[in-house]
Amino acid sequence: MNSIPLDPDAVEAIQVDAVAIENAVAAIVPGADIDADLRLAVSCMDLTTLQGDDTEDRVRALCTRARSPLANDPVLTTAAVCVYHAMVPTALEALNGTDIPVAAVSAGFPHGLSPLSTRIAEIEASVAAGAQEIDIVIRRGHALKGNWQALYDEVAAFRTACGSAHMKAILATGELGDATTIARASYVCMAAGADFIKTSTGQEKVNATLPAGAVMMRAIRSFHAQTGRxxxxxxxxxxxxxxxxxxxxxxxxxxxxxVWLKPELFRFGASRLLDDIAGRLA
Structure with a gap:
């Protein structure tokens, strides 16, 4: 997805009604077909291992699960497998012959504080190694200081480095402080060319929450209304x-x-979720 010009004044004009967000979360009504929604969740899952003690054998086992996540459904697969850069070749080999893409975390994951040139080089290396999706992490300080041009420029540079690979921009919402900052950061990342916006690295003290998700979804809805994307x-x-x-x-x-409930537009970042869903559907 290409970037669009940034208007910092328009970003500052974004405001979030916290009460409206609370009401939206309170209004959630589960779907009528629970089993169908749980199978949908599996199909939208980025099956993930991001541990310091990851090994090739662990990644191969994860890929085997991605290829056949439910014992009673021989057709269903997960949406992707997400690993560190060093494990991209192993994951690609283990998923050979499938349509399951390999995603790599990058750009100084999980903190985003290494030099910009290093973060860009990480992305380029993972793309060169064959990763079809890149999960980048933003530098939270740019958002916390309201330095939207700096955030935009970095994410746009990451978008260029990704080339044809899909880019997911991780906001680390638990570290952004308030709903308005989350909404503004969401818009900036989308304007800079993010294909996805993602709540968290999974390594913050506060990770994915429904209120933060509702803020991001409304930012996505507004961006779609403005741009058609x-x-x-x-x-x-x-x-x-x-x-x-x-x-x-x-x-x-x-x-x-x-329309958003398909792997092209919705993913779960998950390492433990599959076990619980498989147990429910057994």
């Missing part, structure tokens, strides 16, 4: 149960509509 949404971090997944799906359905 469909930007995806990915909650990640702490989503470990089937009931939580159902809440997120219901919120997407409420705020963005069924």
């Amino acid at each position: 469909h930007v995806g949404f990915k909650p990640a971090g702490g989503i470990a149960t089937a009931d939580q997944a159902l809440q997120w799906i219901a919120l997407v359905r409420q705020e963005l509509g069924n």
Whole structure:
């Protein structure tokens, strides 16, 4: 997705009604077909391992699960497998012959504080290694200081480095402080060319929350109304149960509509969620 010019004054004009967000979360109604929604959750899952002790064998086992996540459904797969750069070749080999893409976290993940040239080089290396999706992390300080041009310039540079790979921009919403800052950062990342905006790295003290997700979804809805572009949404971090997944799906359905409920526009970042869903569907 190409970037569009940034208007910092328009960013500063964005305001979020916190009460409206609370009301939106309170209004969530689960879908009528729970089993169908749980299968949808699996199909939209970025099955993830991002541990310091990751090994090739662990990644191969994860890819085996991605290829056949439910014992009673031979067709269903997860949306992607997400790993660190060093594990991209292993994941690609293990997923050979499937349509499951490999996603790599990058840009100084999880803190985003390494030099810009290093973060760009990380992206380029993962793309060169074969990663089809890149999950970048923003430098939170730019958003916290309201330095929207700096945030835009960095994310636009990441977008260029990604080339044809899809780029998911991680906001780390638990560190952004308030709903208005989350909404502004969401808009800036979308304007800079993000294909997805993502709540969290999974390594913050506060990760994916429904209120932060509702703010981001409304930013996506507004951006679509302004530009006609469909930007995806990915909650990640702490989503470990089937009931939580159902809440997120219901919120997407409420705020963005069924058109967003497909892997091209909705993902879960998850390492434990699949176990609970598989148990529910057994």
